[in-house]
Amino acid sequence: MDRRVVITGLGVCAPNGVGLSDFTNALRDGKSGIRFQSKLEELDFGCQVAGEPLVKDNILNNYFTPLQQRGLNATGIVYGVIAGVDAWSDAGLDKNASDEPDWERGVLFGTGILGVDKFRESIHLVDDKQVRRLGSTTVLQTMASGISAYLGGILGCGNQVTTNSSACTTGTEGVLMAYERIAAGKAEIMLTGSCSDSGPYVWGGFDAMRILPRTYNDTPSKASRPLSASAKGFVPGSGAGALVLESLNSAQKRGARIYAEVLGGEINSGGQRGEGSMTAPNSVAVQRCIRNAVINSGITANDIEAINGHLTATSKDVLEIANWSAALDREGVSFPYINSFKGTIGHCLAAAGSIECVGTVLQFREGILFGNVNCEDVHPEILGLISGTKIPHKTLPFHPKIIAKASFGFGDVNACVIFKEFQKEVI
Structure with a gap:
């Protein structure tokens, strides 16, 4: 079986825009989401600029229950859930309210390092012999598959729910893995995407490698210069993107809007x-x-x-x-x-x-x-x-x-x- 696969939903939590509208306008206008990071200055980083989504605390109530928010300290999960749930909604799909999982729908959502801040917090509590204060969500926030597990549970998916990890290739690889699963007839709808944590514990290793620009701390929007003769290295960023892939037959039956086809x-x-x-x-x-x-x-x-x-x-x-x-x-x-x-x-x-x-x-x-x-x-x-x-x-x-x-x-x-x-x- 080799079925046609289309994209019916998009979601994004990016440094220059949270949500499709803001992200689209920012890309159209060349608006930068790269900003000076005072925390990096305090830690004496060479590169003190980075791209980090501006997520307002009050919007978390739209994505997480009060219980899920308790002790939540994994930015990658926050970004991934926002992007993933938005993509699902953008595709015109509802969260599964049934007691039975939806066997035809799955999640393939990747990451590199997840829950670094939560992991650091946990290390300090363990070292201070305060293990009982770790909380019940520490493992969920620090295991690599935490992001797909959160999304799979929120959406009630019963098909494959998993996480891929291939460094900077993760997100594009995930699109192809989801495409192949649907094309082979093993699923009708797959939410795919990837996320990355923010912060010095993620970005520090790259700064140590001296592959980040060090001369644009006063002009952050000029720091990232692809294709340029004056490029001095990449600017670290974070966030999440998500796409809903669906068999063409399923999309047409639903009357779904189709953004593009994956060939x-x-x-x-x-x-x-x-x-x-x-x-x-x-x-x-x-x-x-x-x-x-x-x-x-x-x-x-x-x-x-x-x-x-x-x-x-x-x-x-x-x-x-x-x-x-x-x-x-x-x-x-x-x-x-x-x-x-x-x-x-x-x-x-x-x-x-x-x-x-x-x-x-x-x-x-x-x-x-x-x-x-x-x-x-x-x-x-x-x-x-x-x-x-x-x-x-x-x-x-x-x-x-x-x-x-x-x-x-x-x-x-x-x-x-x-x-x-x-x-x-x-x-």
């Missing part, structure tokens, strides 16, 4: 061989991932009109463009339009792929291509590969039919998904 894609690894390492991509694997995504989706390389890249604002941006160009055999003015959302949200780590997939899909609904920010000085080596006209600095009116989105993560892992504008068949 397919590819997930692979470079095996940390050749150029690949724990922190660097193997170009052979990246190009293979993109090529196979095209083949698996039943399209040609020339069908791709736009790309949402991984593009982290590091020296690897040049290599990524070279890999796209080689994989698609397109260069200069024949290269597709390309954008990166990290200029306004930073690198949201495990949440990056899902937040960026949401933004990518929104372009079909809006009939636009979101612009890039902070790349007025596009890297000359990139301009040697593709035309600068294919790197829009401002949002363009555009009606793409097919967009490719890819993520590449630590551990030399890759994922590329192909989205297509959905058009109702004329009978």
